[in-house]
Amino acid sequence: MSTNKQEWQDSTLSRVTGRFPERRDAFVTDSGLPLDTVYTPEDEVSAGVGHADAIGYPGEFPYTRGVQPNMYRGRVWTMRQYAGYATAAATNERYRYLLENGQTGLSVAFDLPTQIGYDSDHPLAEGEVGKVGVPICSLADMETLFDGIPLDKVSTSMTINATAAVLLCLYIAAGKKQGVTPDQLSGTLQNDILKEYIARGTYAYPPRPSMRLVVDVFRYCAENVPRWNTISISGYHMREAGATASQELAFTFANAIAYVQAAVDAGLPVDDFAPRLSFFFVAQNNLFEEVAKFRAARRLWANIMRDRFGAKDPRSMMLRFHTQTAGVTLTAQQPDNNVIRSTVQALAAVLGGTQSLHVNSRDEALSLPTEESAQLSLRTQQILAHESGAADVVDPLGGSWYIENLTDRLEASTLDYIQRIDQMGGAVAAIEDGFQVREIGDAAFRHQREVDSNDRVVVGVNQYVTEAPPISGLLRVDATAAAEQVERLRTLRRERDNMAVQISLARLADAARSTGANTIPLMMECVERYATLGEICDVLRQVFGEYEPVGGL
Incomplete structure (x- = not known):
């Protein structure tokens, strides 16, 4: 019987892998962390593993095991x-x-x-x-x-x-x-x-x-x-x-x-x-x-x-x-x-x-x-x-x-x-x-x-591929839904108090320009007067500008 992991690898494991090689040269997690064949207490990678200050109990700092006790x-x-x-x-x-x-x-x-x-x-x-x-x-x-x-x-x-x-x-x-x-x-x-x-x-x-x-x-x-x-x-x-x-x-x-x-x-x-x-x-x-x-x-x-x-x-x-x-x-x-x-x-x-x-x-x-x-x-x-x-x-x-x-x-x-x-x-x-x-x-x-390269198997995509009929009954959004939404929006703009909306939007702009003001109460005033999302965001774009992406995004 082996007394440590190295001894087990040299004796028991090597006898098997010599006859039946493992199916990959190396096993890794999806993030690329290398994986051993088996893990034992010898594989602790920090002094805290296995100790109460690193693992602890549920509901207690550092909450490794959960934020609620039960x-x-x-x-x-x-x-x-x-x-x-x-x-x-x-x-x-x-x-x-x-x-x-x-x-x-x-x-x-x-x-x-x-x-x-x-x-x-x-x-x-x-x-x-x-x-x-x-x-x-x-x-x-x-x-x-x-x-x-x-x-x-x-x-x-x-x-x-x-x-x-x-x-x-x-x-x-x-x-x-x-x-x-x-x-x-x-x-x-x-x-x-x-x-x-x-x-x-x-x-x-x-x-x-x-x-x-x-x-x-x-x-x-x-x-x-x-x-x-x-x-x-x-x-x-x-x-x-x-x-x-x-x-x-x-x-x-x-x-x-x-x-x-x-x-x-x-x-x-x-x-x-x-x-x-x-x-x-x-x-x-x-x-x-x-x-x-x-x-x-x-x-x-x-x-x-x-x-x-x-x-x-x-x-x-x-x-x-x-x-x-x-x-x-x-x-x-x-x-x-x-x-x-x-x-x-x-x-x-x-x-x-x-x-x-x-x-x-x-x-x-x-x-x-x-x-x-x-x-x-x-x-x-x-x-x-x-x-x-x-x-x-x-x-x-x-x-x-x-x-x-x-x-x-x-x-x-x-x-x-x-x-x-x-x-x-x-x-x-x-x-x-x-x-x-x-x-x-x-x-x-x-x-x-x-x-x-098939080094990563995706079942049904690069391995175990079969021909299958297209899936039926998919959800499709009715094209008329967008037209209905636009008409409701236009009706809203006709029926609301537009003067009150403009006053509220102007107050929001002033708050956005002021470094010490909280914008949320002014946004609340705007939405309660039925200002639209686009109108509010346009005010903020005028004050803050728009983001110009760096690189890929």
């Missing part, structure tokens, strides 16, 4: 299925359908014009209205979107960034129309503009004035909307663009550091706003690397907030995050395979301790999901929660020598990246230099080269 034994994660298309009325029907089928939170997808600050009748909006999300141009649209859905009872996540402040104001105003006060509202605003310059591209203004809007939201919500998560700092889109797991963590936390520092520099005490910060990560295919990534993320954030920013409130150090399965892994070929992919990814999110989850649908490589495929994705979550046993124990993979080794290595590589970004002057300076875009582009190129 996690899903007390309450399962919030089940959100990201949805939005055609019109506010059509999307409202989808929300009602999902809630009736057991969804426990709403997640709003906005169309591209809404995301970048144009009304549905703007020339640049033509052909895009209602295609990848719901068009929201005014308070009237927001009222329709949530008609019959009590905003004091439902938590809503809104995936919106450049125009996040405006959409938040519209949501608050819609709540008031229902008789729901701002302090009763709960939900999350993505509001993560920095990653738009890195990976996604739905920006409007340059980074520095955009950061001001983020801080304005922090300040306003701390004083008026205390249950609202003011930002969801997102690694998801950078990973979808080709980032590795450690790049996903590093670039996300570098952005988070920039947001926290900007708020502190603006005079906000860190413990006043940090408890409402949240995060958004992807769950990719490599089950164990993803679980380790989520565990490393919690430990990294706890130490960043305590050591870098001096946070005292434990809630400021708790990393709470939403997870979405990986859209980039969905294939148009053999779309039923996507059900298996998304199930494995969802399991990784659950084993990793996510607070909320969206599971992608089988047909999303081809179209927006149908009701039936969205229901199947929701049922995937429900089966994981109630039938798999994955929710019955906190951090069930904790203590695995493999998982702890991966957790430590991902943490170390993430910290190396953060140090490089710090040396460049922080996330905003690195973005202005195009650093993150270049790094992600290089990683994406390596990934695609591996697929093209």
Whole structure:
């Protein structure tokens, strides 16, 4: 019997591999971390592994094992299925359908014009209205979107960034129309503009004035909307663009550091706003690397907030995050395979301790999901929660020598990246230099080269390929929906008090020019007088200018 790993490799393992060579020259994770055949206590990569100060217990610093002591034994994660298309009325029907089928939170997808600050009748909006999300141009649209859905009872996540402040104001105003006060509202605003310059591209203004809007939201919500998560700092889109797991963590936390520092520099005490910060990560295919990534993320954030920013409130150090399965892994070929992919990814999110989850649908490589495929994705979550046993124990993979080794290595590589970004002057300076875009582009190129050479197997695409008939019953957005949306918008402009709108827009412009004013109360005044999203954003474009991209984005 071997007494250590080297002895086992030299005796037992070598006898087998000499006769039956391993199927690859080297095994690595999706992020390129080399993998040994087996892991033992000898593979601890930092002094902290296996010790209480590095792993700890759930609900205690550094939260490696979870932010709640009993996690899903007390309450399962919030089940959100990201949805939005055609019109506010059509999307409202989808929300009602999902809630009736057991969804426990709403997640709003906005169309591209809404995301970048144009009304549905703007020339640049033509052909895009209602295609990848719901068009929201005014308070009237927001009222329709949530008609019959009590905003004091439902938590809503809104995936919106450049125009996040405006959409938040519209949501608050819609709540008031229902008789729901701002302090009763709960939900999350993505509001993560920095990653738009890195990976996604739905920006409007340059980074520095955009950061001001983020801080304005922090300040306003701390004083008026205390249950609202003011930002969801997102690694998801950078990973979808080709980032590795450690790049996903590093670039996300570098952005988070920039947001926290900007708020502190603006005079906000860190413990006043940090408890409402949240995060958004992807769950990719490599089950164990993803679980380790989520565990490393919690430990990294706890130490960043305590050591870098001096946070005292434990809630400021708790990393709470939403997870979405990986859209980039969905294939148009053999779309039923996507059900298996998304199930494995969802399991990784659950084993990793996510607070909320969206599971992608089988047909999303081809179209927006149908009701039936969205229901199947929701049922995937429900089966994981109630039938798999994955929710019955906190951090069930904790203590695995493999998982702890991966957790430590991902943490170390993430910290190396953060140090490089710090040396460049922080996330905003690195973005202005195009650093993150270049790094992600290089990683994406390596990934695609591996697929093209068959070194990375994608089932149904480069191996196990079969001929199959096209999938039927795809969701298609009716072309008349855009025309209806434009007509409603024009009717709104005719019937509102246009003089009051112009006065409010002028007041907003003055606030935007003033470095000390918070823009959010003036935006609230604009939206309550039925100024449109495009009109508000045009005012801000005139004051802030528009972003000119560097490099790829």
